[in-house]
Amino acid sequence: MIIPWQELENETLNNLIESFVLREGTDYGEHERTLEQKVEDVRRQLKSGEVVLVWSELHETINLMPRGQIRTGHEEM
Template sequence: MSFDKENQQPPIEVSASDISPEALHGIIENFILREGTDYGREEAAFETKFKQIKKQLDNGDVKIVFDPNTETVGIVTKTEWQRMQKKK
């Protein structure tokens, strides 16, 4: 994969319902385990974090996004997604 700044493609929102339960679990797990993820003053258990992210996905507060330029998938806040849309 070569990086061509001029031919960058915009990120694509992916609906959680379009992803297998196993893949969705992996995406959420990866997001939780990423270094630097902040959950406030007190550290929460993995299962608690997982439920919080799943609920945020269900409520539309966070989005699953595929970046075709890097071929990666991540979770971003609704605000981050709106900023990405403005850059198009």
């Protein structure tokens, strides 16, 4: 189920994004980016709709996923 990020408290959303960024371990190329920059990148992607917050009832977890990876028919859009 997609969770509307706009309905979360700013601190909660920030904690979710930070947790996601820290566990992803993404390589950003030649120039290392700060945690704040990475968090802002993800926040921008949420605002644009490229990325969504998804609650998994099966795993009882919340995750950020590219909108294109959401399975239609199994997840609420």
